[in-house]
Amino acid sequence: MLPGFEEIKDAVMRVKPYVHNTPVFTSSTVNERTGATVFFKCENFQRMGAFKMRGAINAILQLPKTDRSKGVVTHSSGNFAQALALAARSLDVKAYIIMPNNAPLVKVEAVKGYGAEVIECAPTLESREKTCNEIQEKTQATFIHPSNDMNVILGQGTAAYELIREVKELDILLAPVGGGGLIAGTAMVQHYLLPESQTIGSEPFGADDAFLSLKMGKIQPSVNPITIADGLKTQLGDQNFPIIHKYVSNIIRVEESEIIAAMRYIWERMKIVIEPSSAVAVAALFRKRERFLKKKVGVILSGGNVDLSNLPF
């Protein structure tokens, strides 16, 4: 049973006090280049710098009070770690974040800065899950998955909801695909608000598990993904795949060089900082010109967390 429109509207109202209604940017330069009319939903301006804040806050808000008092736990070395930490702090809930011991210090510090307790594990799936189980047993904290959780998915969909409510008419929504939470939430919202429109995903060739999953009709693992878009290395899950399978039209794959060029282009022309994962959607827009020509396209710029000391240009 997939969520209905009422559940989407509920999520929108629920997260509203805790997230920014991020601005929608347009760029005449981008419109000229693409021949489309493009609306960028700037989730790089979201709290903690990415859309992940939406899902994290929605998931915690859906917990019964007794569970909330015991805290929440997740494993992530990326944006969801910071998102859950900040969402938990906003709601006065304790957060435990499992991070691999090779995670960049700057990310560990950011999570700690939001008041979460960081628990280190070895950089393997086994160690991560074992550590996570231990923390759950010890603290009774609720595990919240970064992308394969229906409340997280509903939360992520609120970005597309705001975008559609503001722009009104859109032919296509375009978003990057990582763990599948954002694209599933986006597609579901588009299905209810703009049933005649389409949702298209974008993925690096070096991490195209979602493309393959859609093609095969079942979840394919993400095996040794290699891409600068480190937020997109994860794989789909049983909660979001049915939604993606049902509502996402197709997934456009892009080269690493296209991701870097698109990222630079947006920084230079639009003067905003977007992370490589966001640039994947822009690269898809540039790569498949004929697909978007003369269309009104909503692009979710998913985040802006970049290590400025380590830029690809």
Added chain:
Amino acid sequence: MLPGFEEIKDAVMRVKPYVHNTPVFTSSTVNERTGATVFFKCENFQRMGAFKMRGAINAILQLPKTDRSKGVVTHSSGNFAQALALAARSLDVKAYIIMPNNAPLVKVEAVKGYGAEVIECAPTLESREKTCNEIQEKTQATFIHPSNDMNVILGQGTAAYELIREVKELDILLAPVGGGGLIAGTAMVQHYLLPESQTIGSEPFGADDAFLSLKMGKIQPSVNPITIADGLKTQLGDQNFPIIHKYVSNIIRVEESEIIAAMRYIWERMKIVIEPSSAVAVAALFRKRERFLKKKVGVILSGGNVDLSNLPF
């Protein structure tokens, strides 16, 4: 005779169809750090990426039709070159831009991209002025100075006008000082709209000619300025100095390391690209905490044109 309020309002109405009413951004992180409430006027999102578009368009619009038909000319290797080129194109006016033969190719290309004719000169003041005179004689084009021209000053002031109209109450306006057009326009607008408030300038220690000019009560030359904020190397002129002398409270000087740190901070926390000249104002805000504490401060982020291949971090 300085311009009156009517002339300011006229300039606002005149430039309106040709410039973006750029957004005003806030940042809770910046407010926490400074103890002030800061409103950033994002002129980095202005057309061609800087406030200079405002002055350029206002100056051309003030020319009689017969003069317009002969074109406009300026010498600049910075943002004003692009601004005059784009403003001229927007009004179907021919633009001649004198640029030193050591100007970065990317800037020359940008100006040409806006349809202007680029005339190279040797990188000396003498060659620049000689070439400019030759072009004027040959074409009868009107020379428009990048900062020492009352119509340019009035145009630059329209950014502060929009900012004040949107935020309404502001205790202090803060802007960088280069050739003096922006700070003079800002101070004049503040004087009329918020007479009880103050305008403060900011300058690198390595290019503090305006600080010295205010101190001495007369224009001091900018001698061998050394700063990463290349837009601020120019000196004041007889059109803007009287305004600055009369209406600017003081000028805060900042170190190069502070400029770079402020630039990085804004990129990382606010996810927007600002150029070093804009970061000078932010650095001043951070340096003189007690000066801005508990105040409502409007900061003009003057532009976002940065060479991403050559970042200081």
